[in-house]
Amino acid sequence: MTTYVCSRCQVHSPASALTWCCPRCRGPWDLDFTSAPVDLTSLASRVNSLWRYAEALPLATEIPHISLGEGRTPLVPLTDTVAAKLDFLSPTLSFKDRGAVMLAELARRLQPDAVVADSSGNAGTAVAAYCARAGLDCSVYVPEGTSPKKLEQIRAHGAHVVVVPGDREATAHAARQAADTTGVFYASHVYNPHFLHGTKTYVYELWEELGGRLPDTLVVPVGNGTLLLGSALAVEELxxxxxxxxxxxxxxxxxxxxxxxAAAFHAGADDLPEPAAARPTLAEGIAIPNPPRAAQILRAVRATGGTFHTVTEAQIRSAQLDLARRGLYVEPTGVACWAAVRATAPRPGTTVVPLCGAGAKTGLAAAPEEGNRPQSVQ
Incomplete structure (x- = not known):
C-alpha cells in the first residue's frame, strides 16, 4: 500500500494503519502516490467501472476489487456549450460512490473491528452500501434533520445510524471521537485521500468520453471540496x-x-480566516462552515484560473425545477452548479456541470409553478 503524508507538517504514516489524521496537527492526509498514464485506446475492452482506470488508482494492483459498477455515468447536453454529467445515476444515486468504493476496498483489506463515517446523507449512504458489498459492519453519524429518505437508504444497507443533535460540524466531531477508538476505520470522505482518488475518475471519464480532451471549464459544487480536489488531481495527472x-x-x-x-477566495486569503456561521440552506450537502481542506481548495481553484460563485435559495429552487422539466430530477445540492451557470455570464468554450444527487433522495425544494419553461444558456 501507499503512504499517507500531511501536507502541512510532512508527517508520514503507512496507509495500512488506522491513523485517520495527522497525529501532530490533526489535519487531513494526502497520499504519496504517483499515477501512470492511462492508455485511451485500451479502455474499450476494460471493466465497466471506475477500476478501468487502474493505472491512475491506488489499490488497483490487487484484484478482484469490490464494485457496484460505479462510474460511467452519461454526459448529456443542456445547451450548445454546456453539458451535464449525470452522476445522480450512480448505484446509490450520488457521485459519492466514486470515493466510497475506494474507502470500502481499503477497509476490506485492513479488516478493522468497525467502520464509522459521518455525513449529511449521500456520503453515508455510499459508504453503507459499499461496506455492505464488502461484508463490513458500518455506523454512520448524521445530523438531526437529515432527509428521512436518506436515513431509510442507509439503514436498508444494514448500517447503524447515529443521529447527532446539532449541525454538520457536531456530527463530524462525534464521528471523529469514535474514530479515535482502537481498531476503528474512519471512512472519511474528507480526511482520507483515497476518497479523492476515487472522485478524480469523474474527470477521467470526461476525458475518455470526449476522445482524449477535456472541456474548457469544469463547474463543481464545493462544501468539503471532495469532487473539486479529485478533479484537480485528475487534471494534473492528465x-x-x-x-x-x-x-x-x-x-x-x-x-x-x-x-x-467563496468569501476567502474573493478576499485573496490563502485559508479560512474563521469558520462561517451555520445557516440553513436547501443545498445541505455543501453547507460546510469550516472545511478541513480549505487551503487546498483555494489553491486548486487559483492554479487553474478559476473562480468561485455563490447561488441563492431562489436560484437553487429555480434550477431544480428547470432541470426537472428537462427530464432530470436532481436534489437541491446537486443543482447548485446549474444554478450558477444560469445566473452568471457564460465563460468561453465548453462547460461541464455535475448533477450530483438524485431528487428522489429529498424531493422538490418548492412546489412547481405552472407555466415555467426551461431557460436557455448561450
Whole structure:
C-alpha cells in the first residue's frame, strides 16, 4: 500500500494503519502516490467501472476489487456549450460512490473491528452500501434533520445510524471521537485521500468520453471540496502525462447561505480566516462552515484560473425545477452548479456541470409553478 503524508507538517504514516489524521496537527492526509498514464485506446475492452482506470488508482494492483459498477455515468447536453454529467445515476444515486468504493476496498483489506463515517446523507449512504458489498459492519453519524429518505437508504444497507443533535460540524466531531477508538476505520470522505482518488475518475471519464480532451471549464459544487480536489488531481495527472494539452478552469460553487470558501477566495486569503456561521440552506450537502481542506481548495481553484460563485435559495429552487422539466430530477445540492451557470455570464468554450444527487433522495425544494419553461444558456 501507499503512504499517507500531511501536507502541512510532512508527517508520514503507512496507509495500512488506522491513523485517520495527522497525529501532530490533526489535519487531513494526502497520499504519496504517483499515477501512470492511462492508455485511451485500451479502455474499450476494460471493466465497466471506475477500476478501468487502474493505472491512475491506488489499490488497483490487487484484484478482484469490490464494485457496484460505479462510474460511467452519461454526459448529456443542456445547451450548445454546456453539458451535464449525470452522476445522480450512480448505484446509490450520488457521485459519492466514486470515493466510497475506494474507502470500502481499503477497509476490506485492513479488516478493522468497525467502520464509522459521518455525513449529511449521500456520503453515508455510499459508504453503507459499499461496506455492505464488502461484508463490513458500518455506523454512520448524521445530523438531526437529515432527509428521512436518506436515513431509510442507509439503514436498508444494514448500517447503524447515529443521529447527532446539532449541525454538520457536531456530527463530524462525534464521528471523529469514535474514530479515535482502537481498531476503528474512519471512512472519511474528507480526511482520507483515497476518497479523492476515487472522485478524480469523474474527470477521467470526461476525458475518455470526449476522445482524449477535456472541456474548457469544469463547474463543481464545493462544501468539503471532495469532487473539486479529485478533479484537480485528475487534471494534473492528465496534463502531467501529456494526455491533455491544457488545464480546464475549475469554477467552484457554494450556497450563498454558507459560503466561507467563496468569501476567502474573493478576499485573496490563502485559508479560512474563521469558520462561517451555520445557516440553513436547501443545498445541505455543501453547507460546510469550516472545511478541513480549505487551503487546498483555494489553491486548486487559483492554479487553474478559476473562480468561485455563490447561488441563492431562489436560484437553487429555480434550477431544480428547470432541470426537472428537462427530464432530470436532481436534489437541491446537486443543482447548485446549474444554478450558477444560469445566473452568471457564460465563460468561453465548453462547460461541464455535475448533477450530483438524485431528487428522489429529498424531493422538490418548492412546489412547481405552472407555466415555467426551461431557460436557455448561450
Amino acid at each position: 496534463y502531467g502525462h501529456g494526455l491533455v494539452e491544457r488545464r480546464p478552469a475549475l469554477v467552484a460553487v457554494q450556497a450563498e447561505a454558507v459560503a466561507p470558501l
